[in-house]
Amino acid sequence: MKYTTSMNIEIAKEERLAQIFSALGEPNRIKIIKILRDSKRELTCSEISNLLQIAPSTVSYHFKALRKAGLTKTRQEAQTKYLSLNKKTFKKYLPGFLDSL
Amino acid sequence: MKYTTSMNIEIAKEERLAQIFSALGEPNRIKIIKILRDSKRELTCSEISNLLQIAPSTVSYHFKALRKAGLTKTRQEAQTKYLSLNKKTFKKYLPGFLDSL
């Protein structure tokens, strides 16, 4: 069985929230979220790498943290992974935030 | 002149948000916020220390981070400092969050 955040395996709500806030507690991550919100399409690791001028490996690291926190989703097509927001999580834990960003 | 967060000294919005999220990215800090939200009165360092069973110096450290992020306010009375939420910040950067907590 694949792990999904909605399975909620005994994580206290404070832990879950802390995980989400930690994932967002870095300026580049906020920028990624903002870019995704404003973009009409999904974005890739290398696109973000170019936009933010940080190494692909660093972007991959941020992507992983955001995904682990349930804030983003990934769609794979060949070698390329397309990132988009997981709006459900924002709605559930940070209602109104995306609009205020 | 005393520094206040509302002075907003050239901090990009992403930096400001990252500061807030960092401050909230730790379970004990979330608990402190929750306790303050539910409490009818202000709370002190030693009260939180007892409630959460962590050292006063650690609580003081968390208090400082929350205050620096503009999430709490402090009222001093003799040696005692009373903490309460700074709802303005929550409203501005995390609308709806306190209610969903």
Add this chain to the structure above:
DNA sequence: TTGCTATTTCTATAATTATCGAAATAATAC
């Protein structure tokens, strides 16, 4: 003054983080 209480600062430490470059993985194109 001496002692008690509340908080902060200091010192130390173990853990985590953000970052990069290099190597590994994997799909595509020739």
Add this chain to the structure above:
DNA sequence: GTATTATTTCGATAATTATAGAAATAGCAA
């Protein structure tokens, strides 16, 4: 097959974090 492209993992590192205990600060009470 080789070469190219996209991403991830690994190794290293410098910075930050959460924690506690000890010492410092400061008000209050006998």
